[in-house]
Amino acid sequence: MKTKPFVDTVKIQIAAGDGGNGCVSFRREKYVPRGGPDGGDGGRGGSVYLEANRHQDSLAPFFFAPNLRAESGGHGSGQRRHGRNGRDHIGHVPTGTVVYDAATTAMLGEILCEGDRLCVARGGKGGLGNCHWVTPSHQAPREHTDGMPGEKMTLRLEMKTIADIGLVGFPNAGKSSLLDAITRAHSRIGAYPFTTLHPVIGVLKYPGHRRLRIADVPGIIDGAHLGHGLGLAFLRHVERAPSLVMVLDMAGSEGRDPIADYTHLLNEMRHYDADLPKRTQLIVANKMDRPEAEQHRLAFHRQTGRQTVAVSAISGDGLDTLKDILVKMAPPPQTG
Ligand SMILES: Nc1nc2c(ncn2[C@@H]2O[C@H](COP(=O)(O)OP(=O)(O)OP(=O)(O)O)[C@@H](O)[C@H]2O)c(=O)[nH]1
Ligand SMILES: [Mg+2]
Structure with a gap:
């Protein structure tokens, strides 16, 4: 008989998405000389969440796929276009999962009831486009900021069955x-x-x-x-x-x-x-x-x-x- 593997502790690597970079761009349009800065902001990086799902009865899926990665935000572009926000990644864990930081062994939280969600890595903020720097005396700014990196860490998940x-x-x-x-x-x-x-x-x-x-x-x-x-x-x-x-x-x-x-x-x-x-x-x-x-x-x-x-x-x-x-x-x- 084929049996499903039972895994009740597992180490996983999580990486939230990086924020997209802000853009340096100037409005270029016919009959509009010196159109001014129009660089858009970068999008936010996606975050990684763990969510309790009562249909999961072990941590085995994470044993086979231990890397959880959320999408990075898109870069800003001209015409003040904002970069796309990165999609979040949601990992489904059994109810009763305890989350530890593998490096420090500190407990980060418990996911006890169906639908409970814990944010384990926050996505990086998007950078700012050059249009934020424009002032009356600084009409053609080239300043911008890059997106912030998303949080990355190694977690240890431990499943503790919940029973009466x-x-x-x-x-x-x-x-x-x-x-x-x-x-x-x-x-x-x-x-x-x-x-x-x-x-x-x-x-x-x-x-x-x-x-x-x-x-x-x-x-x-x-x-x-x-x-x-x-x-x-x-x-x-x-x-x-x-x-x-x-x-x-x-x-x-x-x-x-x-x-x-x-x-x-x-x-x-x-x-x-x-x-x-x-x-x-x-x-x-x-x-x-x-x-x-x-x-x-x-x-x-x-x-x-x-x-x-x-x-x-x-x-x-x-x-x-x-x-x-x-x-x-x-x-x-x-x-x-
Ligand atoms: N005569 C008798 N035999 C029993 C009774 N309950 C269980 N058994 C037998 O005892 C043996 C062990 O039963 P299990 O239910 O597998 O025992 P368990 O405590 O779950 O054992 P593990 O899973 O190995 O820890 C089996 O052969 C059962 O048929 C009982 O009330 N009377
Ligand atoms: Mg038994």
Whole structure:
């Protein structure tokens, strides 16, 4: 199967258009001796903008075409003709893109909602034509100014998925199976670790035409902060989610221990951001269709003091309760 490349950080070169030069020209017309200066101004250079577009789901287009260039302004010409303004260049980025200056690493802005636009390089101003210098004592000016160069820089773009809820867990815990069971996402599911290689968003619709965006990210393993497995970089896609849900394989398949998984996960999340474990509002005990799972769940409650929601992504048990809880965790609708 052909898969689309997933790129969530990329470096791009941007160049706004230069301003056009002002013109030195004198009016030459039959029967009009000494027609005076008539050099027009140069046009403004186009600017480079980045605009959020919800149909973009990765930064891959910029990986293949990393140069964004806006058009330069036209030069002024005789008869006071103004040069044409350069066309702007608009790069379409996914919602949730953070823009950094690659040289200084300073953050320049975030592009969060559909249609948000950030000007990342301003076009140069056009130069002035010689007609601006004419005075009663200076009738034939040859002064003019050249257009200003457009801004140029290297940017680093980072995509941070925007979701209301993020799912975290070890590989094979059943995160993708759960997402598919409660939303209409079609994730890849497999009995092998790291089936999911990039974030997937599922949308849970609920009464009032409201939608809850749930993000599934690649599994995290013990030592992920040292680069083991796929590392922790994908946590950036749940970093902004107000609530996190931890998914545990309560059956302890293939010798796993749910309590150890829980402590390792919290530890790895803490390495990424000390705040992440605090945002873990819910623990889902998955694979409860397996006979050994209930016993593990009781031991888990006893030892960690934390409650879990028992579900099975395969049989569907507990999923309605889980959906109700997730909906209650949803941020309140925005008014106004
Ligand atoms: N018995 C049982 N098996 C399950 C359940 N949920 C998922 N599985 C199985 O567990 C395996 C892993 O499921 P995935 O949904 O791919 O797990 P994941 O957490 O997304 O894994 P990664 O993408 O690798 O991080 C698959 O073979 C699933 O069929 C469940 O509730 N019960
Ligand atoms: Mg998965």
